[in-house]
Amino acid sequence: MTDTKAPDSSRRSERSRRAIYDAALALVTEVGYGRTTIEGIAARAGVGKQTIYRWWPSKAAVLLEAFLDLADQAADGSYDFPDTGDLEADLKTVLRATVDEMNNPVYEGPTRALAAEGIVDPVLGSQFVEKLLEPPIRLYVQRLRSAEAAGALRPGLDPRTAVELFIGPLTHRWLLRTLPLTHEYADSIVEYALSGLSPRG
Template structure:
């Protein structure tokens, strides 16, 4: 019946989408990124490569979509940071979670692959900022604005700079593999940033 085909088609489409994302993450974790191909992703997912090309224009677009799917909220809620009233504790919780994410090999390989593509693809960089980095930063700034209202941060604090002070050193350590990422380091970044922007 026509009204039954719609839901069945949607379910098949979603199963296919999830299979593609799972295949992408698995292949990126298993082999050097340059050896991952759209054909290999399609074969691992059990779909035709045209299925991928109908939805995404390139391998990098599939990789980004797979990463974006990992960050989607299961309940469809907007991104929010914890707000217990204790800014220091909330930021340490978030920064420690970031360290744990980067310690996950599958996440690590996927984000490194995406950064490789972003470094020479301005359109993908813009898409990344629009769909992932931008909304995440806005959620973080919403929490920081609440802290300003509560008198926990200087009212004229540059929130973009504060976020850079928190995340840029962490990202650099991860990118260059220069030092291990630890919860102690995450905590130290929070303490240093809050000292710099205290009221």
């Protein structure tokens, strides 16, 4: 007998969703956020634009979800922050990895697009912070609290403010593109933040 089972619509939908993710990320990297359109994403993905509008309200929403999926795949579904007992070494490891990601064209284009759009779109901006920035920040906070408990940091510090000493300078240099973003720069941020700028003794 001939197998006449109906096509699996869930598998077809997943293929379409994956194609839309890939198309959105590719287009924003190739032509920029301003020239990326729902029509362009649909054409690149081989789907009708109504398919996209059925799942997302805007191209920003498409890009955010696509980028979150990309980041989740890169992390293999999990996030980790090393805790070797050497806070300085652990921070340098994480900041060096952050530099590599910021310099990677696969991540750079979508991240810049989302950061810029989040400034003018408060809803997208809050989602960008909540879903993309907060998870790694919480890991920083956890590691700093562990270091404080071990006596490696002074007691009573505000870990959220301390985190900004590490990620703020990286983000500033990355946004302005005035100077290269390197491992050496990441290391110096850690050393300055942990040791301070005042003379010892």
